[in-house]
Amino acid sequence: MRARALALVALLARASLAFADLDDASERREIDDYHYVFSADCQPYMTWQARALYESWRAIGSPGRMTRLISCTDDEYARYEHMDVVPDTVKCPSFVWYAKEKFGDDDGYSAYNLPGGMNHWAQNVGTDRKWVVKLDADMLLLKPLSVREIPASKGVAASGQYDYLVGTKNGMAKWFVDEEVEKRLAPVGGWEIFDAEDFVNMTPHWFAQTVKVRMDKRIWFPYRGTGDVYVSEESPRPWISEMYGFVFGCGLAGLTHNVMRSVQLYAGMKPWDEASADPFIVHYGLRMDEGPYSWDKHWEPGHLERMTCATRDVEPFPVVPYPKRPSAHALQQERHNYIKVKIMYITVSAINDAVKKYNDEKCGRGARSHRVETKSLPIIPKGRDVPMKPSREDPKVKPRMTQKPTPVPVMHRAERAGDATERLLARKATLKVEREIAHEERMHRMWTMGSLTWVVGFCVIVYRFVRTKTRQRSEQRRRRESNPFREV
DSSP states (O other), X not given: OHHHHHHHHHHHHHHHHHHHHHHHHHHOOGGGGEEEEEEEOSSHHHHHHHHHHHHHHHHTTOOSEEEEEEEOOHHXXXXXXXXXXXXXXXXEOOOTTHHHHHHOOOOOOGGGHHHHHHHHHHHHTOXXXXXEEEEOTTEEESSOOOTTTSOOBTTEEEEEEOTTOGGGTSSGGXXXXXXXXXXXXXXXXXXXXXXXXXXXXXXXXXXXXXXXXHHOGGXXXXXXXXXXXXXXXXXXXXXXXXXXXXXXXXXXXXXXXEEOTTSEEETTSOOOSTTTTSOSEEEOOXXXXXXXXXXXXXXXXXXXXXXXXXXXXXXXXXXXXXXXXXXXXXXXXXXXXXXXXXXXXXXXXXXHHHHHHHHHHHHOOOOOTTOOXXXXXXXXXXXXXXXXXXXXXXXXXXXXXOSSOOOOOOOOHHHHHHHHHHHHHHHHHHHHHHHHHHHHHHHHHHHHHHHHHHHHHHHHHHHHHXXXXXXXXXXXXXXXXXXXXXXX
């Protein structure tokens, strides 16, 4: 009897544990399997960007984990006051002069910090999550990323589309990878979702290929096959070398890509399909223009210190007026422009709010001398219009900044060329896709007219056939009735 009682107790205990496991499983979220990671440096320009991205992650429910990889020199770390901008921040070495220290190449390339920092983190820290989401600092999250909606798997990374990386298709890649690897290449960048193990295996190739591409004189000016239209005799090396290093590195790691062009929408551009009208990511790497309003994160105010107690009253970024919602019968162009302006409003408002929230937490609440009133972030409606092709953000080397909000000296010519390249390439890609959209609309109209013509023609044929048969039957009936020899 006692043995039976003990057995019953054990059975009940196992059952209770099983139910507890089920409860735990129901509480776990699939979106917590993701580790969001991005690269930044110690300059004010990327500090406010990092905070805005972090606050957008918190606003969508803080899925998974978010880590900032910060690459600075020892002197910069000694002066830096914003390690708390993103609570999970990993200090990495500065890789700006890596090629000079390693190979004697006198080239200070700040974009080395991106693959260098990612590789440092992947090999020395890593993640406990199943997926790694790589982002740029100048992005905002509007929805949690999930492979249920953005398919990725072991060996296949979900990636954004960057068509101006023409070196993946014009034969340039053969100078860096073999033909088997070349078959796996795709013009991708910006954001990606990786299997965590794939990411760890890929980052050493990414860093090594970036150095290799940047140092290879075959792709320097006057060669134009990289797609970087701003290479010149004075600035001969393509600024987008790191992007090719990424693509080649993924290929060498055995990865292919699920290219998703509508996960991300650039602020200031119109959506081009239903997905891009309701994006997961907003990227504000280009200038936003609407009527008299214009804003670009690269302009001088973006480089001012604005996240210390002494500089909390620096004027917030100007926000475009909130757009009026179009009527239900508005033209498509009007609806698309409404979404464009709303995204612009959301983006800059979110940046200002993130900076203010950080200053309030750090320095206590207080009135700002240049307060810009903003509304809560509205839900983005769906729509479609002209797509554009983005460019990866380049973490630039900025002059040392004091806490006093003084203007930043003029940027190096190569950095200005990098910014101009970003804008020009995006514009060229936009014009290209505009032509494609116009062609698709013409084909759609032709198909519609052709279909209507076919339907009308078919109806006419059926009508004439039925009418002919009806007349024949009537004539046969009339003849039978008029036949004097018919049987009555």
